Amino acid sequence: MVFDPGRLKFDDRGLVPVIAQEAETGEVLMLAWMNEEAVGRTLESGRVTYWSRSRGDFWVKGETSGHVQELVEMRVDCDRDCLLVLVRQVGPACHTNRRSCFYTAVRDGEDVEIMAPMV
């Protein structure tokens, strides 16, 4: 069946959550959002393109920082309301310069930083 971004179930803002995972290591890098057009742009360009909720605009990941995400594969979940993108992440995915945005673990009820910024 042809994949149609229009058949995804977008929320009331017209967005779906997107999990970015490093294709080689399986590390979960970040979660961001796409609208229908961002899904299409990502598939066409091979550059992961989100919708920035704060800026209200397309966000070609790494366009200014160089920390791009090359799309390896897009996957859709059973409810068609969430996407998983397998990517090749250049440099850090997180704006704090860490490889992943999930650098804080909850251990024994405390926040523990488990990842240092990349040099």
Add this chain to the structure above:
Amino acid sequence: MVFDPGRLKFDDRGLVPVIAQEAETGEVLMLAWMNEEAVGRTLESGRVTYWSRSRGDFWVKGETSGHVQELVEMRVDCDRDCLLVLVRQVGPACHTNRRSCFYTAVRDGEDVEIMAPMV
């Protein structure tokens, strides 16, 4: 610093998206939602507990099916508006009996099923 579920940034429904990842293999299993109390219950019980948007109630994953998620570690993202739970998944995570909800890949513009239901 003490982890306080109340300091997470919940959306206008009082929810945060939660990515469940198999701790050993790194496989991304599903995305679901938690409210503040579900976060607390998950940490206290060690059983991953979501908030079901369709039922409007707590959802102890696997409570009826037996396909529970044992919490290995909870992680918080840089914006504190998304969680990653590393889990030991018993049986399939998906209600279609597949290991992961992300069993459909987009390849050459087509939906391709890449994972069969577990027997």
